[in-house]
Amino acid sequence: MSTTLEARGSEGDGAGGTSRRRSYHLHAWSFTAPGVVWVFAFTIFPLAHTLYLSLQSTGLGGNRFVGLRNFVRLWRDYRFWSALRLTLTFVAVSVVVTVVVGTVLALAVNRGVRGTRVFRTLSILPMFAAPIALGYLGLTIFYQQGGPINNVLAAVGLRPVPWLSDGRWALVSILAVDVWQWTPFVFLVVLAALQNVPAELLEAARIETSSSWPVLTRITFPLIRGPLGTVIILRIVEAFKVFDIPFTLTNGGPGLATRSLTYDVYTTGLRNQNFGYAASIAVVMLVLVMVVAIVFYRSYGSTYE
Amino acid sequence: MAKRCSTYAVLAGFLLVGTAGVSQAAASMDELEKSTADKAFAAAAKGKPNPAWKGQTFTIATLAAGPRGAISGPLYFWKPYFEKLTGATYRVVEIAFGDMQAKIETDFASGAGQYDAVVGGQFMMGDYVANDWIIPIDKYLNDPSYPKMDLDSIAPAYKALDRWGDHWYAFNNDHDGMILYYRRDLFNDKKWQDQFQAKYKYALPNPPKTWQQLLDVASFFNSVEWNGPGKEHQGISLHLKVGEQGFFDFLSIAAPYVVSTPGGNPKKVTRFHNVFWFDPTDMKPLVNTAPFVKALETEIALYKAGSSAQLSWALGEAWNAFLGGQAAMCYSFGDVTPLAESAANSVIKGKVAASPTPGSTEVWDFQSKKWVKASGANLVGNVDGASWSGVISRKAKNPDLVAYFLAWQGTPEINHWNTTWGFTGINPGTKYDFFAPFGTAKVEDYVNAGYDRQDAIDYVNAYQKQDFEYPLQLPYLRIPGTPAYLESLDVHISEALSGHVSAQEALNRIASDWDEITDRLGRDKQVKFYREAIGYTGG
Numbered sequence: 006m007s008t009t010l011e012a013r014g015s016e017g018d019g020a021g022g023t024s025r026r027r028s029y030h031l032h033a034w035s036f037t038a039p040g041v042v043w044v045f046a047f048t049i050f051p052l053a054h055t056l057y058l059s060l061q062s063t064g065l066g067g068n069r070f071v072g073l074r075n076f077v078r079l080w081r082d083y084r085f086w087s088a089l090r091l092t093l094t095f096v097a098v099s100v101v102v103t104v105v106v107g108t109v110l111a112l113a114v115n116r117g118v119r120g121t122r123v124f125r126t127l128s129i130l131p132m133f134a135a136p137i138a139l140g141y142l143g144l145t146i147f148y149q150q151g152g153p154i155n156n157v158l159a160a161v162g163l164r165p166v167p168w169l170s171d172g173r174w175a176l177v178s179i180l181a182v183d184v185w186q187w188t189p190f191v192f193l194v195v196l197a198a199l200q201n202v203p204a205e206l207l208e209a210a211r212i213e214t215s216s217s218w219p220v221l222t223r224i225t226f227p228l229i230r231g232p233l234g235t236v237i238i239l240r241i242v243e244a245f246k247v248f249d250i251p252f253t254l255t256n257g258g259p260g261l262a263t264r265s266l267t268y269d270v271y272t273t274g275l276r277n278q279n280f281g282y283a284a285s286i287a288v289v290m291l292v293l294v295m296v297v298a299i300v301f302y303r304s305y306g307s308t309y310e
Numbered sequence: 311m312a313k314r315c316s317t318y319a320v321l322a323g324f325l326l327v328g329t330a331g332v333s334q335a336a337a338s339m340d341e342l343e344k345s346t347a348d349k350a351f352a353a354a355a356k357g358k359p360n361p362a363w364k365g366q367t368f369t370i371a372t373l374a375a376g377p378r379g380a381i382s383g384p385l386y387f388w389k390p391y392f393e394k395l396t397g398a399t400y401r402v403v404e405i406a407f408g409d410m411q412a413k414i415e416t417d418f419a420s421g422a423g424q425y426d427a428v429v430g431g432q433f434m435m436g437d438y439v440a441n442d443w444i445i446p447i448d449k450y451l452n453d454p455s456y457p458k459m460d461l462d463s464i465a466p467a468y469k470a471l472d473r474w475g476d477h478w479y480a481f482n483n484d485h486d487g488m489i490l491y492y493r494r495d496l497f498n499d500k501k502w503q504d505q506f507q508a509k510y511k512y513a514l515p516n517p518p519k520t521w522q523q524l525l526d527v528a529s530f531f532n533s534v535e536w537n538g539p540g541k542e543h544q545g546i547s548l549h550l551k552v553g554e555q556g557f558f559d560f561l562s563i564a565a566p567y568v569v570s571t572p573g574g575n576p577k578k579v580t581r582f583h584n585v586f587w588f589d590p591t592d593m594k595p596l597v598n599t600a601p602f603v604k605a606l607e608t609e610i611a612l613y614k615a616g617s618s619a620q621l622s623w624a625l626g627e628a629w630n631a632f633l634g635g636q637a638a639m640c641y642s643f644g645d646v647t648p649l650a651e652s653a654a655n656s657v658i659k660g661k662v663a664a665s666p667t668p669g670s671t672e673v674w675d676f677q678s679k680k681w682v683k684a685s686g687a688n689l690v691g692n693v694d695g696a697s698w699s700g701v702i703s704r705k706a707k708n709p710d711l712v713a714y715f716l717a718w719q720g721t722p723e724i725n726h727w728n729t730t731w732g733f734t735g736i737n738p739g740t741k742y743d744f745f746a747p748f749g750t751a752k753v754e755d756y757v758n759a760g761y762d763r764q765d766a767i768d769y770v771n772a773y774q775k776q777d778f779e780y781p782l783q784l785p786y787l788r789i790p791g792t793p794a795y796l797e798s799l800d801v802h803i804s805e806a807l808s809g810h811v812s813a814q815e816a817l818n819r820i821a822s823d824w825d826e827i828t829d830r831l832g833r834d835k836q837v838k839f840y841r842e843a844i845g846y847t848g849g
Contacts (some may be wrong), residue, residue, distance in 0.1 A: 063438055064831050065790055083819070114332065149619035150542070150631075169622035172808055256408060256553030259621045260805030275412035277794035278419070279439075 044135055052291075058284035068281060085286060088269040091176070095265065096244040099183050102194035103240055106184070107191025108233070112221075114192075115199040129189040136186060139251025143182040144169075147254070154191070172262030179250045179263055187243070191236050198232035199225065234305045237282045238298060245294050266290045317494035322565040332568075346758060347727060351391050354723035355457040363711045364397030368426040370712075371414055373698060373735075379737020380645060381429060381484065382449025384728050388719065395718070398711055408553045410434070411793040418443035423705030424821070425713045429483065431696030432471040433796060436789040436839060439474045444701045446477035450713040455572075459720040463675045464743040465777035467693045471786060475842060479701055481713075482720035483728075485739020486695025489772045490517060490524070491632065491646045494663040494764070496536055502562040506530050517665035519687050521563055521608050524639070525666050528615035531638035543614035547637035549628035552804040557796060558694040560803050562641065563612075564605035564849045565690040565784040566670035568596070570682070576781045579846045583675040585820065586785045588824075589676075590846040593837050595824040598817040600634075600681075601674035605804055606813040613807050621808055633658060641667055643695045647769035650760045660762040664769045666776035667692060691780035698735070737773070744774040789839040791831045798823035 057073055061068035079085050108129070114121045131139065146153055147168035157166040168178045202225055221282045226233075248267040251257050257264035257272070264272070266286060274283030332412045377386040385402050393399050403425065405413050410430055415437060417424045428434075428444075438444045450456045459482045461469065467487075472480040496502055497516045506514040510526050518524035524546075532545030550556040559813070565586070572583040579777060581591055588595055598603070613620055616637060620628065627635030631638035633656040635650060640646060650662045674680075700716035702709050718724065728736035741749040745767070756766035787795060798820050806816035828836050841847070 062830055065835055074595075149622060150617060167618050170619050170808070171621075172810060188707030217504075239401075255622070256551060258801070258804050259808040260552065260810045261801055262808070262810070272797065275416060276408075277827075278411075278415060278791075278798055279794065279827075 007267060015188045055284045055287055055291075058280050059288045061281040062283075063278060063282075064278045067259060071281070075282050076289070078282065079285060079289060083219075084261060084264075084269060085289075088264050088266045088286075091262070091264065092245060092247070092266045094176070095180065095183075095247055096241060098180055099187070099244045100237065100240045102180070103186050103191050104186045104233075104237055107188045107236075108195050110188070110192045111195035111199055114196055125193075131186045131194060132189040132193075134186070136249035138255050139186055140250045141181050142177060143250070143254045147178045173261065175255045175263045179247070179254055182250050182254065183244070183247065187240060190225055191240065194228065194232050198229035202228045230305075234301075238305075240299055241297055241301070244296075245290070342758065342760075343630075343731060344625070345392075345732075347387070350723040350727035354721040356395060356718070357454060357456045357458070357714065359396040359714060360455070360710065361397075363708070363714075366398045366708055366710050366711055367400060367402055368398075368706065368708060368715075369424065370400045370427045370429055370700075371403045371410075371417075372429040373406055373410070373424040373696075374406045375735065376404070380732050380733070384719070384734040384736060385429065385732070388724070392715060392718070392788055396711070396714065399717065403695075403801070407555065411437075414642065414830070415443075415793075417734065418703065418705075421705060423703065423707075424590075425703055426706035426708070427700055427702050427716065429698050429700045429716075432480065432699060432786065433696065433788050433792045435471070435474060435701075436792050436843065438701060439479065440790040440835075440839060443704055445477055445704055445706075445709060446479055447702065447713060447716075448478050449482065450717055451478060456714055457718040457721045459717055459725075460722045460740070460742065463722065465739045467691065467783050467786075468697060468739045469779060471697055471788070472699060473806045480699035481701075481716035482725060482740070483700055483716075484696070484698040484736045485693070485743075485777075486643050486697040486737055487692050487739070487771075487776060488558060488643060488667055488694045489769075489771065489776060490639065490665050490666075490667055491650075492517060492527075492663050493658065493660045493661050494768075496531065496638055497663065502531075502534070502536060505534060509650075514515070517663065518668050520668050520671055521612075523673070524641075525608060525611055525615065528612055528639060532615040536638065536677040537635060542617075542631075542636040543716055544617050544631060544637040546612060546639045546641075547616055547623070547631035548613060548620045548640075549623050549625045549642065550613065550620045550804065550807055551624045552800055554624040555695070557800040557803055559641070560605060560609050560799070561694050561784060562667045562692050563609050564602055565692055566668070566684075566688045567601035567605050567672075567674060568780050568786055569690045570673045570675060570688065571782060577783075579785075579844055581846075584782065584785065585844065585846070587787050588828075588840055590837070590841050593828045593833055593840060595821040597678070597824065598814070598821040599674065599676070600679075602817055603813050606803065606817060610807055612814065619711065621804065622763065630655065644737025644769075644773065645732070645735055647761075647765055651765060652732040652758075660765060662762075662765045662768070664765075664772040666772050666780060688782070690778050690782045690784055691776040692784040693786055694784065695740075726755070730755050730761075732759070738770055739773065739777055744778075747777065748774055785844045787843075789828050789836060789843050794827050795824055798827070 045142060058068070060070060060072060062074070064069045112124060149155060149165060149167055149170060152168070154168070158165060166174055206224060207220060210224045214220065246267050247265045248271065251263045251265055251268055255263045257268050258270050267290070270283045270286050270290070273279050335619065337804070355691045372385060373381040375382045377383060382402060382404050389399065411434060414425065414428055414430060414434065418438070418441065451459070451461070458641065460480070464472070464482055465485065472478055472482065497514060503514045506527070509530060515523045515527065518527050527544030528712055535541070535543055537543040547691045548556070548559050550559065568586050570583050572580050574580050577584065579585065581589065586596065617631065623631075628640065629646055629649060630644065631637045633653055635657040647662050647725065649663055650656045650658050654838070663712065669684070669689040671684055671687060672681045673684050673688045675682045700719065702712050702716070706712050722742045725736070725740065726742050728734040738744065743749065743751050751770065753763055755765055756770065757763055802816040802819045805811050805819075806813050811819070
């Protein structure tokens with residue numbers, strides 16, 4: 006960029022050239038400044054402030070510098086490990102289930118089955134609902150005594166499930182609501198990608214083989230690899246941030262059974278007013294997500310080049 | 311077809327008549343509510359509202375429960391009266407219970423000044439005062455321009471919550487405390503009395519006097535079909551959902567095992583007596599000691615005498631199980647009888663007995679570290695709950711106007727009216743709420759608001775006994791950081807109840823968390839605040 010500018014500058018001569026250069030710089034800055042300000046105000050500053058806070062302890066009368074003590078404490082904090090375990094489990098299950106189910110549905114709909122338009126419209130409705138509303142809806146659906154799911158189970162002679170009062174079932178409940186909300190997103194993106202696969206390519210492949218499996222694995226999947234990768238990384242990042250659903254459905258309980266890392270940051274920072282320690286959890290979470298993203302792009306990156 | 315039509319017509323007729331009956335009854339209750347409120351408004355002290363307040367608006371943050379819900383309900387209800395009285399008005403900002411600390415303390419700490427007043431939980435008082443976020447209200451209490459509250463009528467335990475050191479900070483409003491509610495019809499039924507006697511070898515206690523008796527009774531009613539064949543029949547209903555107010559259940563159980571008298575003046579606070587939370591000399595948590603373990607083990611057993619869903623029940627669900635006739639007992643705040651008398655889903659009006667929470671036959675002596683037999687039962691009253699009361703933010707734009715409103719709500723007429731009408735969530739705790747000869751209220755005050763006479767008597771007397779006659783009281787935690795201490799308590803009690811860890815392990819985790827919080831906030835400062843809060847002066 007600077008080379009180009011210099012080259013252009015040298016084209017002019019004397020005061021006129023300097024003036025043109027200045028005008029060019031001014032224009033360049035006026036176009037880039039909003040972006041730079043935006044990035045500084047909403048990305049760099051919060052990040053720097055979070056890093057600064059993570060080195061502080063919040064007591065009566067304000068913060069004091071404690072170095073890396075917050076990070077050392079994390080290693081022996083069972084709450085942090087419990088939230089980390091829960092979050093990683095949640096990410097793994099939620100991403101796998103939404104991607105598999107969404108892709109299978111997209112493949113089915115892409116075959117042109119009757120009523121797909123109606124199905125497509127209906128299936129994306131949960132995506133437009135606020136997660137907090139879905140959480141409250143889940144509260145009704147998973148209600149243990151007289152909730153619709155347990156009523157159906159009772160009608161077929163099965164025992165009621167302690168959806169929200171048992172730790173493992175509570176995790177299943179928040180996963181179910183999350184999968185319900187995010188599967189349509191995967192479905193829509195994968196369907197759009199499938200519809201961009203050239204029909205003649207598929208027809209040519211079908212002439213070569215009578216089985217649809219090789220067509221799917223050798224033609225279709227390689228061609229939708231890019232959009233699928235985008236979906237997976239977006240889902241991973243979104244699942245790492247899970248907060249609204251456990252917040253509304255279980256309050257993170259029973260005990261700590263459904264308390265995610267973001268929930269832990271919220272409770273530690275805003276409820277318990279321990280901003281320094283909350284910031285250190287947030288920093289670790291950021292590093293984790295970055296590591297996952299880097300590993301993902303290392304193995305998937307060639308698709309985007 | 312004709313038969314089907316006529317059947318539909320008859321059904322529709324029943325529905326119409328039924329609906330008309332219900333709406334007539336509702337209309338007459340609405341009229342009664344309005345006319346009694348008008349009378350209370352007319353009789354309440356009004357001071358001299360400043361004409362300059364006309365057209366002004368202030369903001370009150372409070373519990374999210376809607377226009378007819380607990381605590382926020384009366385703020386909406388009295389708004390037109392206040393507008394008529396002063397020409398000023400206010401906005402109500404509703405905040406969910408679990409978000410109150412986060413939103414209010416963030417507003418105060420950041421100096422945003424979004425809220426001029428908070429009708430909030432008294433457990434935030436330590437943070438308010440330590441950080442100088444609210445103003446003392448002493449100057450308004452004897453100023454004739456402001457409506458006069460009857461401060462002498464307030465039960466001592468609640469009065470202490472409104473004050474810090476030598477100053478008043480909160481206006482009289484709500485008086486929370488847990489009491490026991492139980493089904494009078496079941497306890498008086500000879501069939502159940504005989505079966506209980508046969509099984510437990512002592513008479514069905516009416517009411518249960520100790521937590522062990524309560525556990526026996528709950529287990530008994532959980533095991534017999536007292537509600538008819540095939541129907542839900544729980545011994546007890548508890549609100550144990552984490553992030554709500556379940557930890558108060560544990561505190562009520564622990565109180566008589568932990569709080570003891572030094573003899574002589576029963577209320578004297580020493581290092582080992584009338585203490586509950588911490589050792590007042592060094593803030594070492596007491597929560598993982600033997601009496602707390604016993605209390606938590608009792609609560610775990612009690613939880614098993616009810617629905618397993620209790621772990622996901624907030625207040626509403628637990629109360630509904632009792633109001634809907636599925637649970638034989640419930641111990642909770644003062645909203646249960648008022649709801650039993652007025653809620654549409656209540657099937658137990660006229661059957662709700664009440665008593666103070668039970669005691670224990672032994673109490674832990676922290677000095678000798680041994681159990682000591684209590685003479686009779688060790689009875690410890692409690693003011694568990696939020697006791698929602700109004701405070702004024704230091705950033706309030708017009709603190710005088712806010713003070714006028716909160717003082718007016720605390721006058722005996724308005725406050726007592728709120729107590730008698732169930733939807734308000736305001737619970738009794740003043741002499742004008744209690745019956746003669748102790749107080750000045752009449753049973754008719756409650757009967758006129760839709761109560762069954764005996765239910766009203768049992769309910770009001772249970773509070774009067776607990777507030778004024780119980781020799782000891784569970785000290786209320788309200789030092790800086792209280793929300794953080796309580797959050798830890800809440801989460802780990804839930805862990806023990808869900809079987810994730812043992813009672814001792816859960817309590818050890820709480821003690822460890824509490825030490826961390828105390829160190830973070832400054833142990834020396836916390837010792838000072840704690841001593842002030844419980845009235846410990848040494849010894």
